[in-house]
Amino acid sequence: MTTQQEAMNPEIARKLLQVGEAFRIPGPFFSYEEIKMGNVNHTYKVNYIRDDGSGMAQIKSYLVQRVNTYAFQDPVALMSNIDKVTEYIHHKFPETKCLHFHHTAERSNYLMDQDGFWRLSNYVPSVTFNSCDDLNVVRSAGEAFGDFQMMLSDFDAGALYYTIPDFHNTRKRYEKLKADMAADPCGRVAEVRAELDWLLSVEDEACRLTDMQEQGELPLRVTHNDTKINNVLFDEATHQPLVVIDLDTVMPGLVGHDFGDAIRFAANFVEEDCPQAEKAGVNLNVFWAFAEGFLKKTAATLTSRGGDAREQLLHAGVRAGHAVSGRLHRGRQVFQDQVAAAQSGAHPLPDCARQGHAGEVGRDERHCTRLLGAVQRLVSASGCQCGAACHRRARNKESAK
Numbered sequence: 537m538t539t540q541q542e543a544m545n546p547e548i549a550r551k552l553l554q555v556g557e558a559f560r561i562p563g564p565f566f567s568y569e570e571i572k573m574g575n576v577n578h579t580y581k582v583n584y585i586r587d588d589g590s591g592m593a594q595i596k597s598y599l600v601q602r603v604n605t606y607a608f609q610d611p612v613a614l615m616s617n618i619d620k621v622t623e624y625i626h627h628k629f630p631e632t633k634c635l636h637f638h639h640t641a642e643r644s645n646y647l648m649d650q651d652g653f654w655r656l657s658n659y660v661p662s663v664t665f666n667s668c669d670d671l672n673v674v675r676s677a678g679e680a681f682g683d684f685q686m687m688l689s690d691f692d693a694g695a696l697y698y699t700i701p702d703f704h705n706t707r708k709r710y711e712k713l714k715a716d717m718a719a720d721p722c723g724r725v726a727e728v729r730a731e732l733d734w735l736l737s738v739e740d741e742a743c744r745l746t747d748m749q750e751q752g753e754l755p756l757r758v759t760h761n762d763t764k765i766n767n768v769l770f771d772e773a774t775h776q777p778l779v780v781i782d783l784d785t786v787m788p789g790l791v792g793h794d795f796g797d798a799i800r801f802a803a804n805f806v807e808e809d810c811p812q813a814e815k816a817g818v819n820l821n822v823f824w825a826f827a828e829g830f831l832k833k834t835a836a837t838l839t840s841r842g843g844d845a846r847e848q849l850l851h852a853g854v855r856a857g858h859a860v861s862g863r864l865h866r867g868r869q870v871f872q873d874q875v876a877a878a879q880s881g882a883h884p885l886p887d888c889a890r891q892g893h894a895g896e897v898g899r900d901e902r903h904c905t906r907l908l909g910a911v912q913r914l915v916s917a918s919g920c921q922c923g924a925a926c927h928r929r930a931r932n933k934e935s936a937k
Contacts, residue, residue, distance in 0.1 A: 544568060551651060552582050555600050558647045559638040559656040562586070566595065573664075576784070578602040581659055597659035598638075602652040608784060611653045613697035615646045618783045620695060621758060625687050632687065633660075633779045662769035662778055666807060671825040673765075673775050674802060678829025680768045680777035681760065681798060685791060685830075688758040689837040693788035696758065700785060703761060704793045706743040745792045754839055759789030763798035791838065795830060802826055 544567060553565045563584040571579040579601050586596040603611045618637060625634045637645040638656045647654040668674055702708045717725055717732060725732065740747075748754040760767070760780065767782040801808055803822040806815045 548580075552580055552600055555647060555654045555656060556582060556584070556598070558640050558654075560641065561598060561638070561656070563596065568600075571599075576604045576607050578604075599657050599659050601655050601657075603646075603655060603784075605653050608699060610697070610699065611646065611648075614699045614784055615655065617696045617699060617786050619645050621688060621691065621783065621786055624691055629687055632683070635779060635781060635783060660769050660778060661772065663772045663775070664766045664769060666766050667802075668765060670775070671821060673770065674822050674825040675829035676770070676775070676777045677765045677768045677802065678798070678826040678831075679833050680780055680829075681763050681794065682830040682833025684760060684780045685757070685794065686833050686837055689834075691758050693756045693758050696787050698787050700761075700787070703785065703787070704746070704789055706746045710739055710743065745790050749790055754790055754792075756788040757791055758786060759791065759794045761785035761787060761789055761794065761797070763794045764801045765798070791834065795827075798826055798830070799823055 549565070549568060552568050556565060561584060563586045566583045566585050568580050568582045571581055573579055579599060582598050582600050584596050584598070586594045588594045603614070605611055608614050615637075618635075622634050622637065625632060626636070636658050638658075639645050640647060645655060665673060665677075668677075713732075713735065735742075745754065749756065760783070762782055762785045764782075768780055769778045770776065771778055799818075803819045803826065805817045805819060806812065810816070
């Protein structure tokens with residue numbers, strides 16, 4: 537018996553075997569290991585013994601996940617969305633690697649029983665990056681998310697469910713913020729008044745994409761809505777992108793929000809839940825590398841309005857940069873100067889982005905500390921969407937059921 541088998545919890549092993557049988561996985565169950573990835577679902581790599589026809593036993597691996605139904609309260613709709621977009625990609629782009637979720641005998645891509653809500657997909661040997669200084673990897677991540685967007689550019693977003701309603705509805709986010717300010721349930725408004733005033737001063741700019749969509753100027757598309765660089769699997773040897781993962785938040789949305797969310801995560805000097813918010817800032821080299829990769833794949837499908845569609849998309853990234861850096865006026869000027877340089881046709885990556893301006897935005901005056909702290913401290917215990925910490929709490933509540 538291997539060390540891995542000896543470490544297995546018999547109850548978990550029996551459950552995973554049952555899930556595998558429901559999804560008609562052939563071959564004897566061999567072992568499993570829990571994968572500590574993500575903040576929401578419980579994920580296991582399960583290994584089966586498979587005869588390849590030569591008489592030599594091979595190990596075939598899959599991923600089994602127990603979906604967190606506290607975070608995703610309509611998991612059936614979630615899996616319906618995933619099924620529609622993955623099947624669409626498989627049929628229209630058969631040469632492209634895409635997540636494949638197995639089906640039960642009843643043709644369902646999930647199993648719901650007394651122990652939870654389960655799904656099973658193929659395991660892809662790969663590596664992921666929570667952060668990366670290699671601009672080639674960042675550019676490749678932009679290409680991967682751009683490919684995902686391009687492949688689904690003519691898919692009818694209206695056919696999908698909203699798994700998290702109003703997830704990127706900035707106007708409603710502001711309405712909630714103002715309501716919490718008025719109620720001041722924890723008595724914290726006064727200590728973060730400067731940060732709140734700043735947030736209110738940029739409301740119209742922050743809501744620009746949402747307003748354009750509501751006015752019919754931007755179309756709803758299929759969007760990923762969690763475009764972190766660690767949601768791209770890369771080849772272990774070449775670091776080329778393999779497949780985009782974590783499709784739980786695929787639903788109708790705006791391309792600019794996907795782009796801006798990627799910049800918020802990838803171009804930050806620190807991880808998104810770093811407690812030392814004073815270290816946050818925008819790495820412009822990463823910004824431009826991701827933008828170059830993303831636009832390379834999406835430029836032909838983007839909507840133009842009042843000029844090059846790239847300008848609208850980069851504007852979303854600029855606002856994401858503002859949110860990270862908190863240095864609105866200087867940040868805007870630096871970004872706009874580089875946008876102008878890029879659109880002059882000289883090169884998609886301006887020279888200034890290559891010449892050490894990575895720390896130009898975000899480290900001055902530490903305004904980001906106060907801004908991020910304001911948002912975190914202001915919201916009460918009223919079910920906010922505040923990132924990784926919130927997801928961990930949701931996962932813990934799911935585990936306690």
